[in-house]
Amino acid sequence: MKFLINTLTAWDEPPRARHQVAGALAKKYDVVFVSANKKGFPKIKKYPVHSNLTVIQPFFPIDVRIRYRIPLLNEIYQAWLFRWLRKRYNDRKVINFDFTAHKIFRYFKTVYYYCNDNFSSISRKINVWPIYRYHEYCERKIMKSSVFCIGTSPMITANLLKWNPSSYEILLGGPDIHEFDVIPAAKNETEHPLNIGLVGFISNYNLSSDLVNNILQNVDCIITFIGPVDPQFYENIEKKDRVIRKGTLTDKELLAAVNDFDVAIAPYANKKVNEGGIPNKMFIYLAVGKPVVTTKLKSLSTIDLPEKLIYPVDEMHHFPDLIVKAFNENNSELIQSRVNFAKNNTWDLRMDQFITYCK
Secondary structure, eight states: OEEEEEOSSOTTSSOOHHHHHHHHHTTTSEEEEEOOOEESSSEEEEEEEETTEEEEEEEESSOHHHHTTSHHHHHHHHHHHHHHHHHHHTTSEEEEOOTTOGGGGGTOSOEEEEEOSOHHHHHHHHTOHHHHHHHHHHHHHHHHHSSOEEESSHHHHHHHHTTOSSEEEOOOOBOOGGGGTOOOOOOOOSOSOEEEEEESOBSTTTOOHHHHHHHHHHSSEEEEEEBOBOHHHHHTOSOGGGEEEOBOOOHHHHHHHHHTOSEEEEOOOGGGOOTTOOOHHHHHHHHTTOOEEEEOOGGGGGSOOOTTSEEEESSGGGHHHHHHHHHHHOOHHHHHHHHHHHHTTBHHHHHHHHHHHHO
């Protein structure tokens, strides 16, 4: 089989579900990843990542964050891009992550919708009626027209089933640490400031600087950010000397950096939490046995997690106490329990499940 993965995501962003799906499938199949457009004169470039994985990079005069919210521009872009893709890749099965790409069915026969978030809810938060109505129209057409749909949580899958009875649940996955020769570190028993780590996009949009300042104020620690840190967010941090910014890391570098954490966190600004979402970063943390302190998300209650693998937080001001508790309770048995859980939930196993549905 050959796959074309259509996304609204740049290839050079920190790894997200679409990157991880592409990477896992490319171990066995030929994969083309269509990146979000960059701003520029209309053109399309392509470059190889390795022998089985190619990235398509479109350029378009309008930034992707504006383009997909303006119906006419989005329709023009889709017609231009999908016509070009069909001429070169018309024999491929399409895995579509773009919830606005309803025109793709005119150009490809086999399309699967891979849904990892509540996109209609995201659009409603913009509170602009024509935009979210357009997005609802697009996504419903995609759900109905796809050969089958994949949801990454029970709540997302339940919504997909309303529109397409051929909808299945495949949870998010994690890395296989053996592939990268990473050995989970034992608990550090020496007296030192705790290394508290966070992987992701760090900005005022999805994270409260007050929360970070509260942790720095009440826990003897340093905080390590892995991923892009918005300058405006960083300006609001009061104790910058105790914050380390490592930038975007992938593969072995990412796992090695996470392996140095004492406690990993997954905090979300409450108003930005979408019902049905599951923290992708959680599976990265667990792969190297780290205790995870996370905002209490409704979707997490639907996953059968052994006790003390993660520590859900009801109120944001409880984060410091839960971080200290997670560190104090950590031990070799819990580390191994987390590693075992992650080992049975890798992206490779997730894609084996996906291929079964394809067949």
